[in-house]
Amino acid sequence: MLKLENIAKVYRTTEVQTQALDSISLEIPPNQFLAIMGPSGCGKSTLLNVLGLIDQPTSGHYWFFGEDVAKYTEEKLTALRRSVGIGFVFQSFNLIDDLNVAENVEVALIYRNVAASERKRRIEKVLERVGLSHRAKHMPQQLSGGQQQRVAVARALVCEPKLILADEPTGNLDSANGEAVMELLQQVAAGGTTVVMVTHSEAFAERAQRTIHLLDGRVVEAELAAA
Numbered sequence: 001m002l003k004l005e006n007i008a009k010v011y012r013t014t015e016v017q018t019q020a021l022d023s024i025s026l027e028i029p030p031n032q033f034l035a036i037m038g039p040s041g042c043g044k045s046t047l048l049n050v051l052g053l054i055d056q057p058t059s060g061h062y063w064f065f066g067e068d069v070a071k072y073t074e075e076k077l078t079a080l081r082r083s084v085g086i087g088f089v090f091q092s093f094n095l096i097d098d099l100n101v102a103e104n105v106e107v108a109l110i111y112r113n114v115a116a117s118e119r120k121r122r123i124e125k126v127l128e129r130v131g132l133s134h135r136a137k138h139m140p141q142q143l144s145g146g147q148q149q150r151v152a153v154a155r156a157l158v159c160e161p162k163l164i165l166a167d168e169p170t171g172n173l174d175s176a177n178g179e180a181v182m183e184l185l186q187q188v189a190a191g192g193t194t195v196v197m198v199t200h201s202e203a204f205a206e207r208a209q210r211t212i213h214l215l216d217g218r219v220v221e222a223e224l225a226a227a
Helices: 045-053 076-085 101-108 117-130 145-157 174-192
Strands: 002-012 017-028 033-037 059-064 086-090 163-169 194-198 211-213 218-224
Touching: 017 045, 017 163, 017 218, 033 045, 033 174, 033 218, 045 163, 045 194, 086 145, 101 117, 101 145, 117 145, 145 174, 174 194
Parallel strands: 033 194, 033 211, 086 163, 163 194
Antiparallel strands: 002 017, 002 059, 211 218
């Protein structure tokens, strides 16, 4: 389970102080699909970065699968990200243009020192799961936007993570491709992985089991999906 208690995040420069998160308290049970909504600048991406151990909170407590990690060093956070497994999916895909589909997916495993034979097995399995086995040798520029985002999802899944964090994963897609990516994320959550998704789409937020709304760095509303 993920649990945040009075989490604050303040960014400071010599002249300006910006409160990105303000007293956020939130529990995310295992295997839940959570959507985060709110206007631009309300703290959604900052919250996602704190959940993903990329950003450290200025104050408060964050229990990450049982460990209070709020004061961990960057070195310990990096080690924890690798050992537990966190998959990231971004709006802009973030694929490497010089690598083909299979190689883009493989990068996540190379960082974790997975053996070559095991990398091959996992890549084949995950590309089949996202329906891209036939595109394994294609370059990113040979794919549609929807296919590129499915490669990004495959890259996030290949390390068999406990947590998937998706920041506007359908933002650059048309409705049909957005729907396909949403179906994938729902399947991932149903398979036992916790999924947290930032979105501006109310229709896609309704596909999650639960939605929270942020405003000025605070949770102002939370709701469960209709049964």
